[in-house]
Amino acid sequence: MPVRLSPEIEVDAIGFDFDHTLGFDQQLELRFMLRYAAAAARRSGIAVDDDLEARAQALLMQARAGACSIDEAVAALLGQFISPEAARAESRRWRAEVVAAAPAWVRPLEGMRAGIARLEARGVPLAILTNGWSPLQEAKARAVGLAHLPILVSECIGVRKPAPGAFAALLDRLGTRAERTAYVGDDWQIDVLGARAAALPAVWVPEHAPSEEERRELPRRVLLIRSLEELAEESPERAPHRGRMMGEAPHPLAGWADELVCQRLRDFEERRIAALANPDDVEALHHVRTRARRLRAALEDLHEAYPHAGPMLRALKRLGRRTGAARDNDVLLERVERYCAAARGATREHLERMTRRLRQRRERLRKRALEAIESCLLLPGEGADT
Numbered sequence: 001m002p003v004r005l006s007p008e009i010e011v012d013a014i015g016f017d018f019d020h021t022l023g024f025d026q027q028l029e030l031r032f033m034l035r036y037a038a039a040a041a042r043r044s045g046i047a048v049d050d051d052l053e054a055r056a057q058a059l060l061m062q063a064r065a066g067a068c069s070i071d072e073a074v075a076a077l078l079g080q081f082i083s084p085e086a087a088r089a090e091s092r093r094w095r096a097e098v099v100a101a102a103p104a105w106v107r108p109l110e111g112m113r114a115g116i117a118r119l120e121a122r123g124v125p126l127a128i129l130t131n132g133w134s135p136l137q138e139a140k141a142r143a144v145g146l147a148h149l150p151i152l153v154s155e156c157i158g159v160r161k162p163a164p165g166a167f168a169a170l171l172d173r174l175g176t177r178a179e180r181t182a183y184v185g186d187d188w189q190i191d192v193l194g195a196r197a198a199a200l201p202a203v204w205v206p207e208h209a210p211s212e213e214e215r216r217e218l219p220r221r222v223l224l225i226r227s228l229e230e231l232a233e234e235s236p237e238r239a240p241h242r243g244r245m246m247g248e249a250p251h252p253l254a255g256w257a258d259e260l261v262c263q264r265l266r267d268f269e270e271r272r273i274a275a276l277a278n279p280d281d282v283e284a285l286h287h288v289r290t291r292a293r294r295l296r297a298a299l300e301d302l303h304e305a306y307p308h309a310g311p312m313l314r315a316l317k318r319l320g321r322r323t324g325a326a327r328d329n330d331v332l333l334e335r336v337e338r339y340c341a342a343a344r345g346a347t348r349e350h351l352e353r354m355t356r357r358l359r360q361r362r363e364r365l366r367k368r369a370l371e372a373i374e375s376c377l378l379l380p381g382e383g384a385d386t
């Protein structure tokens with residue numbers, strides 16, 4: 001059934017980009033790459049430098065641009081710390097774990113569900129055309145409740161956006177003509193210009209608000225929207241109630257709570273990776289505990305608006321218990337060393353013996369704390385129990 005998206009755009013079907021258009025994955029691949037790299041470095045006794053994240057990002061960009069496969073990108077990063085064979089084996093394990101984690105990491109874009117439901121209620125054929133690898137992109141679509149939509153993944157169709165062949169595959173799948181099929185995406189070059197080059201009208205839903213100049217100079221048959229909820233807005237009486245999905249009213253603070261928890265989770269994850277990469281850094285353990293406390297406070301305060309906090313809270317409490325002894329020991333050791341430097345005679349001898357004992361204990365406790373930090377994989381939404 002035709003749908004009018006704007007005075008100049010009427011179409012019979014709509015294709016969608018996935019990442020940052022329908023859902024966002026909170027840098028799932030990058031986070032798991034860093035976790036695997038930190039673990040590999042620790043096992044090999046190699047220190048990780050500050051450039052690790054930049055290198056991982058560069059390798060991911062290469063994979064996304066089609067310069068190498070995702071397995072090659074992950075193996076290249078891990079190959080800095082372990083043998084090429086072990087890196088390839090770890091890369092396979094990484095791939096399986098990332099796909100398994102998708103349901104917990106991927107979140108729908110605001111307004112996505114309402115927009116999709118509204119279009120489906122009007123009988124508009126929809127499909128997803130996404131650059132990426134399989135089966136991760138399919139898992140992401142499932143994670144946000146879009147498993148029922150046809151999905152074309154660049155790895156499977158052998159062509160990536162913005163190449164016209166990718167849009168041709170979408171038209172083939174939908175059985176519609178280019179000028180009667182809109183393509184919705186967040187990326188100006190890949191989605192909007194790619195679609196227009198293939199003669200499809202484009203709907204641009206940018207992650208950040210475009211400048212006044214960009215707004216003024218929008219090409220013909222390009223529609224700018226802020227949220228997918230705006231799609232097919234001219235028939236609100238036929239659409240589900242705004243802000244509702246599947247008959248369920250979200251908590252009024254749900255979006256804000258999700259954003260805050262995700263921000264604190266990212267802070268925690270960054271500190272966790274840094275601690276694993278620098279096992280001898282006393283302060284790194286302290287930073288992990290601080291970020292864990294902040295995340296825990298947010299989860300406890302927002303439990304009504306963030307309903308999946310239970311498993312993460314349990315994992316954080318367990319982490320607190322397992323790392324607490326190491327932190328207490330570090331604090332006491334630092335204090336005793338200070339006293340020792342100023343003491344004389346028998347007092348100094350006594351403090352030196354105590355220092356030696358605390359140092360021996362530190363090794364054992366830090367090992368246990370690092371094991372707890374490594375196994376504390378927090379998945380927003382579910383599955384944090386380890």
Ligand SMILES: [Mg+2]
Binds near residue numbers: 019020185186187
């Ligand atoms: Mg995108």
